[in-house]
Amino acid sequence: MNYRKILHAFNNWFVFFLLAAFVVTCCTMLFVSTLSETLDIVFTEENIASAAKLTFGNVLLISLIFTIIDTVRRKLTVDRPTKCIISAGEKITGGDFSVRIEHLRDSYAYESFNSIIDCFNKMAQELGSVETLRTDFIANVSHELKTPLAIMQNYGTMLQSPDLSDKKRIEYAKGITENSRRLASLITNILKLNKLENQRIFPVSERFDLSEQLCCSLLQFEEIWEQKSIDIETDIEDSVYINSDSELLELVWNNLLSNAFKFTEKGGAVSVALTADEDFATVKIADTGCGISPETGAHIFEKFYQGDTSHAMQGNGLGLALVKRVVDIMNGEIAVESEVGIGSTFIVKLKRGDSDGLEKAD
Ligand code: ADP
Numbered sequence: 001m002n003y004r005k006i007l008h009a010f011n012n013w014f015v016f017f018l019l020a021a022f023v024v025t026c027c028t029m030l031f032v033s034t035l036s037e038t039l040d041i042v043f044t045e046e047n048i049a050s051a052a053k054l055t056f057g058n059v060l061l062i063s064l065i066f067t068i069i070d071t072v073r074r075k076l077t078v079d080r081p082t083k084c085i086i087s088a089g090e091k092i093t094g095g096d097f098s099v100r101i102e103h104l105r106d107s108y109a110y111e112s113f114n115s116i117i118d119c120f121n122k123m124a125q126e127l128g129s130v131e132t133l134r135t136d137f138i139a140n141v142s143h144e145l146k147t148p149l150a151i152m153q154n155y156g157t158m159l160q161s162p163d164l165s166d167k168k169r170i171e172y173a174k175g176i177t178e179n180s181r182r183l184a185s186l187i188t189n190i191l192k193l194n195k196l197e198n199q200r201i202f203p204v205s206e207r208f209d210l211s212e213q214l215c216c217s218l219l220q221f222e223e224i225w226e227q228k229s230i231d232i233e234t235d236i237e238d239s240v241y242i243n244s245d246s247e248l249l250e251l252v253w254n255n256l257l258s259n260a261f262k263f264t265e266k267g268g269a270v271s272v273a274l275t276a277d278e279d280f281a282t283v284k285i286a287d288t289g290c291g292i293s294p295e296t297g298a299h300i301f302e303k304f305y306q307g308d309t310s311h312a313m314q315g316n317g318l319g320l321a322l323v324k325r326v327v328d329i330m331n332g333e334i335a336v337e338s339e340v341g342i343g344s345t346f347i348v349k350l351k352r353g354d355s356d357g358l359e360k361a362d
Helices: 002-039 045-093 111-159 166-197 210-219 222-227 246-262 309-314 319-329
Strands: 206-209 231-236 241-244 269-276 280-287 333-339 343-351
Touching: 002 045, 045 111, 111 166, 166 319, 206 210, 210 231, 210 241, 210 246, 210 269, 210 280, 241 246, 241 343, 246 269, 246 280, 246 319, 246 343, 319 333
Parallel strands: 231 269
Antiparallel strands: 206 241, 269 280, 280 343, 333 343
């Protein structure tokens, strides 16, 4: 790289040296030849002055020719690529993010321009993908908002009919309540995700008992596991203290457990395990649900992705996107092991924080 730069600098100097030498030689030769024509007649002051004037005129002419040559050179080597970049920039300002600028042919002489072009193309590509994400996000949000609203509208219309039995009235009212709850949860999740993605949530580091937090999160699902006769297995190490943001982590356990119970059929099993060493705490949440195929597994952490549409009404495809974002913010790791028809295990590995926060089980 340095060798190339030195060669390039030498090349520039050499070209300018040749040009300058050429101009000086031309001027000198013109002066000498004008003088030598008059020399054999009379070598007077007047003759020298007229030779100098003529040479001055010639120098002006030569410099004019070189100015024209230099202007053409600048038009081709500087103005043309600059215009290209400006016109591409204007297209981007107008919203066309597909625009790309081609590399200039002589990559050696145009090294700086090609670097600017590389940066520009990268910027256009980034802006394009942000725009796609934004439009996808708006389309997804609108769709997710429309569905519960339409259902609520229907129930509301049906509730207006005068000859409605008490059973039907309660059923429709329940429908409205359920869908308004879904709507509220969707909006809460969107807001949380938005805050997390814009880094407006700064995780606080506090020392707390992860074992206790996991047990509390699990207990919140008691009604569901009793309703579905789901077997619960726990292998939670006692008093595993970590330094982390407990509120954000609660979001992780609630989403993973909610999915485990949602995707596990009646009579299945859900297990929660927590192990820890000096540096890390590892939580495993496993279920005997429908499992996740490799194709679905590749997308589960994407926003609004729902692999299993039979449970679509019970979620909005944002749960795992939130989980992933929180784990990333905490510099943790999340992995999934799953087999279709057998079940899934979500493994979350978190740093326990500095040694002051460690408190081992008795
Ligand atoms: P949702 O709230 O709609 O379930 P998530 O982001 O939580 O959205 O999950 C995305 C998708 O990941 C689900 O639609 C489902 O296909 C898959 N998934 C997540 N957890 C499980 C699980 N425990 N068992 C089977 N599939 C799961």
